[in-house]
Amino acid sequence: MSKSIFLEKLLDKAEVKWVPLGELTKIKSGQAVNKTMIAENPGDYPVINSGREPLGYIDQWNTENDPIGITSRGAGVGSITWREGRYYRGNLNYSVSIEDGANVRTKFLLHLLLYMQREIQDLCTYDGIPALNASNLKQLLLPIPCPENPEKSLAIQAEIVRILDTFTELTAELTAELTARKKQYNYYRDQLLTFEEGEVEWKPLGDVSTVQRGASPRPISKFITDQAFGVPWIKIGDTVPGSKYVTHTAQKITQEGALRSRVLKKGAFILSNSMSFGRPYILGINGAIHDGWASISDFSETLDSGFLYHFLSSHKVQSYWLTKINSGSVSNLNSELIKSLEVPIPYPNDPKQSLAEQARIVAILDKFDTLTHSISEGLPREIELRQKQYEYYRDLLLNFPKPEPQTEGVA
Numbered sequence: 001m002s003k004s005i006f007l008e009k010l011l012d013k014a015e016v017k018w019v020p021l022g023e024l025t026k027i028k029s030g031q032a033v034n035k036t037m038i039a040e041n042p043g044d045y046p047v048i049n050s051g052r053e054p055l056g057y058i059d060q061w062n063t064e065n066d067p068i069g070i071t072s073r074g075a076g077v078g079s080i081t082w083r084e085g086r087y088y089r090g091n092l093n094y095s096v097s098i099e100d101g102a103n104v105r106t107k108f109l110l111h112l113l114l115y116m117q118r119e120i121q122d123l124c125t126y127d128g129i130p131a132l133n134a135s136n137l138k139q140l141l142l143p144i145p146c147p148e149n150p151e152k153s154l155a156i157q158a159e160i161v162r163i164l165d166t167f168t169e170l171t172a173e174l175t176a177e178l179t180a181r182k183k184q185y186n187y188y189r190d191q192l193l194t195f196e197e198g199e200v201e202w203k204p205l206g207d208v209s210t211v212q213r214g215a216s217p218r219p220i221s222k223f224i225t226d227q228a229f230g231v232p233w234i235k236i237g238d239t240v241p242g243s244k245y246v247t248h249t250a251q252k253i254t255q256e257g258a259l260r261s262r263v264l265k266k267g268a269f270i271l272s273n274s275m276s277f278g279r280p281y282i283l284g285i286n287g288a289i290h291d292g293w294a295s296i297s298d299f300s301e302t303l304d305s306g307f308l309y310h311f312l313s314s315h316k317v318q319s320y321w322l323t324k325i326n327s328g329s330v331s332n333l334n335s336e337l338i339k340s341l342e343v344p345i346p347y348p349n350d351p352k353q354s355l356a357e358q359a360r361i362v363a364i365l366d367k368f369d370t371l372t373h374s375i376s377e378g379l380p381r382e383i384e385l386r387q388k389q390y391e392y393y394r395d396l397l398l399n400f401p402k403p404e405p406q407t408e409g410v411a
Helices: 003-011 035-040 106-115 117-122 150-192 255-259 305-313 315-326 335-340 351-373 379-398
Strands: 016-020 025-029 042-048 056-058 068-071 080-082 086-089 093-098 141-145 200-204 210-213 231-234 251-253 262-264 269-272 280-283 287-289 293-297 342-346
Touching: 035 042, 035 056, 068 106, 080 106, 093 106, 106 117, 106 141, 106 150, 106 379, 141 150, 150 315, 150 351, 150 379, 210 335, 231 255, 262 293, 269 305, 280 305, 293 335, 305 315, 305 342, 305 351, 342 351, 351 379
Parallel strands: 042 086, 231 287
Antiparallel strands: 016 141, 025 093, 042 056, 068 080, 068 093, 200 342, 210 293, 231 251, 262 287, 269 280, 269 293
């Protein structure tokens, strides 16, 4: 069934009127808030400001049963937020409160705004700090089915909400399960990588591997190439959220550029010293890294690749990096700091048994890792599929016929 036929059957010849958002809702900013205020007044109420997730939790609230918001400034400008119950709305979040007598269901409005996300983004300005002016937002036209018959209009809205909520509720359940599985993974990882005295030998990573900083040929623009024999040029943008491998790059550099960089073989580890600070990635390709990366290689005789990955991803190691940086003893994740990190070596006098024990630990942790991070077979994949189903039916149900543009007659 085509989208138009599906919607026509639902509307049953009912009229659709396009109404400015400002006529259906009150739009106003929240109250000023910052991280210092939150830190000095910790509590249980989430603070919703310039992002979809809470900025923190505070001991006071200024909003109750007014769940829809739109980010007004910053990188997330134009994003739709939804928060039920009591919470603190910050000054970078517009409330979108339905006027009395508007005959619009709250969830119907939410789905409409999510569907019209691109139109909202087009209302934003991006010179300087990205911003969304309330006066522009109020002009956004929304489709209201059967406006002259409120009872029928609300019934149509309710049916649309019922269908779409089926998918969002399933996605929410899967997301909650994913959160629980991530907690399990973190727990078992930390337990399996915690050893009693004498169980393992702790050795500096620099003693069992080669640790090096990347290098950048300059100016880099001179060495970028589209030619087939170019060397993959690995940047932070080539990493995929939730994946432990780097499998492709957007750019390549010339052979001359590679000679001035640090070329690594497939299987080497890289760690960023800026964005995704200390997060390990395994190279699934040969490639060159710039000086914002550090590399770990030549460890296979002592360390299982998966074992090293889970250890470097552990809370213990991530906290170690942050402690060193925050203490001011180092300014970034440099090679010497990485070399000094002590790694556990089980059965240090029997390399074969050591690698077998590491592989046993990896087999357990990989099951959780796949379930919680894999976009091809784990829960993230299920969530992605349900989200696509939701978007498909949202497009089907909210693609209301738009009014014909008005043209002036010729005298």
